[in-house]
Amino acid sequence: MEKKQRPPVYYSEYLQLDKILNAQMPESAKEGIKADDEMLFVIIHQTYELWFKQILHELDIIREIFRQPNVADNSPDIYNSVHRLKRICTILTVLVDQISIIETMTPLDFLDFRDLLRPASGFQSIQFKMIEAALGLNYENRFGQEYYLSQLNQTDIDRVKKAEDEESLLVLLNRWLERMPFSNDEACWSGNAGENGNHPFWDSYRKTYAEGLSPVEQQNLATFDKLFMNENEYPSDRRLSSKASRSAFFIMLYRDFPLLQLPFELLSMLLEIDELLSLWRHRHIHMVQRTIGKRVGTGGSTGAGYLKSAADNHAIFKEIAELTSFLLPRHEIPELPAKLKDALSYNR
Template sequence: MNHERTPQYYGDYLGIERLLELQKPLSLKEGKLIAHDEMLFIIIHQAYELWFKQILHEITACGEVLSKPEADDDGPDMNVVVHRFKRVVEIWKLLNHQVDVLETMTPLDFLEFRELLHGASGFQSKQFREIEASLGLRMESRFRPDYYKHTELGGFNEKDCAEINEFEQKPSILQMVERWLARAPFFQEEFWSDWSEISAGSAQNGASPFWQRYRTLYEQSLSERDDKPDLLGKFDGIFFQSGWGPFRPAALRAALFIMLYRDEPLFRLPFALLNSLIEIDEQLATFRYRHLQMVRRMIGTRVGTGGSSGEQYLQGAVNRNYIFKELAGVITFLIERCHLPALPSRLHRALRFNFNDR
């Protein structure tokens, strides 16, 4: 330990004095705060932006690992990625609960200062748009993409708009995960040459014989209530033909395989990664829905302070702006664990921690 280092002081290290000077209510007149709840409104949104900064910090670090040509699926790198994405999930849970505090402000309390906010809107949060872009939500996938990055009243200023555009040009977590899944090695021929069920099905469209066998088992698992032709058509399209959204068939087969055999030791981290991404999407959807509910409560169907259609715009975003919906949709094609085909012995050994083989 370096005993000559200048000791830190709590307030100086955290910049508390500067931080506490950043709340400047517009209803403050001659030293008196006219609208009491404007202080709450400011602090809540500043707290959101601080947490957005932390989320971007975590996503950027995860991207640095996932962008490697060969990410170690069962090593320290993947463990760190999973740990940080789980942290992002917990932060979003906190942000969703923070709405409860904001909702202690009544509609009349909000009206005391709402007109002072004309032109400003949560829509203009640059960091929130950067989070969406870095995860993989592109402009063309959004609800009302024509409205998303406008620079008129209620939109972004030119600087923020340019920086969001720059973020959208970078590889996203969605793209990195798709590439990581597509290069999964567990369908290499060397692992399947001794498979006992190889005669039960043949390769289809370049896929392992496993998938023809699995398709048969999936068909058998469907009940009379299911639309069998529709589901089997989707199965073939997603896993053998065109893929789904930004995911190629090979990537979706890998995602389904990981979900099916998640109890295998070497699949625990990959499964945790996929599950964390689905959870992040769910928390983002909850965040948008809580925002929608709050707007309904505060202003009803009136136009938002930034000039948007308020409730209508937010409802569209809730329904449309999902990022990892294809990963979540893969769950449609699971079968019961007791009906899963036994893995070939070579692959089974490769998916375990084989200390005794050394």
Template sequence: MEKKTAPEGLGYGEYLHLDKLLNIQHMKSEELKAPAHDEMLFIVIHQAYELWFKQIIYELNSVTEIFSSGSIDDNSGDMGVAVHRLKRIVEILRLLVDQVTVLETMTPIDFLDFRDMLVPASGFQSYQFRYIEALLGLKMENRHAKHYYRSQLKEEQIDHLEKLESQETLLDLVETWLSRFPFFDEGYWKDYTPIHPGNTFWEDYQQAYADSLSDLEGRTAKMAEFQQEFLEDADQPKTTMVNKATLFIMLYRDFPLLQQPFLLIDTLIEIDQLLASWRHRHMTMVRRMIGMRMGTGGTSGKGYLHGAANQNYIFNRFAGLATFLIERRKQPSLPKYLKAQLSYLNRER
């Protein structure tokens, strides 16, 4: 097979189209002949954000495709690829949070030099960021101040987001994968030795959890929550199964077959945390720049960002299950046969 080589003369600048990339920073202050030095910084940083958003979407689409197959093996290469790409998104989000530091070298008076020239443009109008939220699983009805979206996004963008939300998001696909968790089938538990005679694993775990609670934690209320989250609900059996599978993976993550599933869940929680950190960091920057003034897009500025940082979580169900964890030494011991199935060695073929 003939080896393909780069066309003669192809250079760094040509490959990256730098002639276009470096000539799309058009300052309104320059156009209006009202000098504002820091507008260039403002433009470059926000363009860099949009490029990173594009990469995040690229990675999320590939992960969604993996989980859309419907037959992902917990111990397959696909699972490793999905976790690796989600970890890449984590590092990109860390970078986006840190990038605010550069923007904060601009002082409030520097921003005022060109702020009015931006109206009504606003970061709220970043369609790519809304697309990321929707791909992950944030529904329009769960967004903070959702009424702003109709006024800030174009109609075709709203239609596209609503169409995306009607399809299976990453959250939907991961929950479906968790709901098929195979290791709760009775065949794996025939040699289970209960802590309390006659108990099932979950009855033993429920008792161990109750024993771990202090009076200050409100034992009665916490046990009511446990019942709600983990007892079979005829109306929402999938949710009950997802909760059980997620908690089980968190508890017994040290078994080889559960390590990648744990990394997946933990990485999704980390993505949620970093998105919240980015919103919070943006909020504190906005408060420093404009105080309590209205945002350029017509939102309440700091107030909107504070609400979004507190409400727009996607994987909060997974994170909330940490409430029901107990120490390793108090966990019920798994049956020998199940341990073998969760390990690389001594598995029946």
């Protein structure tokens, strides 16, 4: 079959450069006010929004993978998800570094045009709210709910609410972790119950963990029991289920086994995303303090105060991070049964 001839692709047309390079319309120019740094301000924020669009694209692909009824732990889908999460982390690193560029604008440079922007604000970034929702930040856990939708038009409110109605990556991750059998696979553990009728792995692990706690760490044991030993006492406010938390913890412990290496990388990338988002917010806080001091934001928020509270409250995957409280040194981690070792090493 003869290959269809396509018309030649021209660089500027392919990239729609006429639209992009003519999309900067500083308010100061409209008013005849000299404000040389407004062009930088516009381009920086347009660049942010382009990167936000790419992050949403990556998250859509990852969530589509995890919507499948079965995602094998060693499948190309898991590799693809980890690869795209790493890309998101790289993009977020660029977004953090990009603040250094806008920090070349001095407070007086910003005051040349700042009042012309009201009430426009980065708080109105629909794509960033959609990213947070896609990752798993739900409305109930948001700081400043009174501001959250107040500055948006109805079209954008509908877009945000639609994004929040979709299954987030955190919800899909919980479902995937619940399907992992290893930590509770009775066949691999020979079905022997522990001392208190619990699974033998968790009884053995608890004993070793308790022996290594210092007096000031004893409260950790009570938390360990709620998370891993008694499902009836499992905290109702956690987003990850008891079974999902057990699986995530098991992955952390036995990450060196081939079958768990990619799942561990996936969990690590999620924690990296939380860390980079927090770093971005804190860099933003320092930039705002340096540029406008204690002034309110152009959108009416408390400026740096709002940003700090959001940074402190918007960790999405903190329940995974908290599991590190219960890790043991490698030489103290319980030995796995031979059958389970084989399963985790592809020896089937």
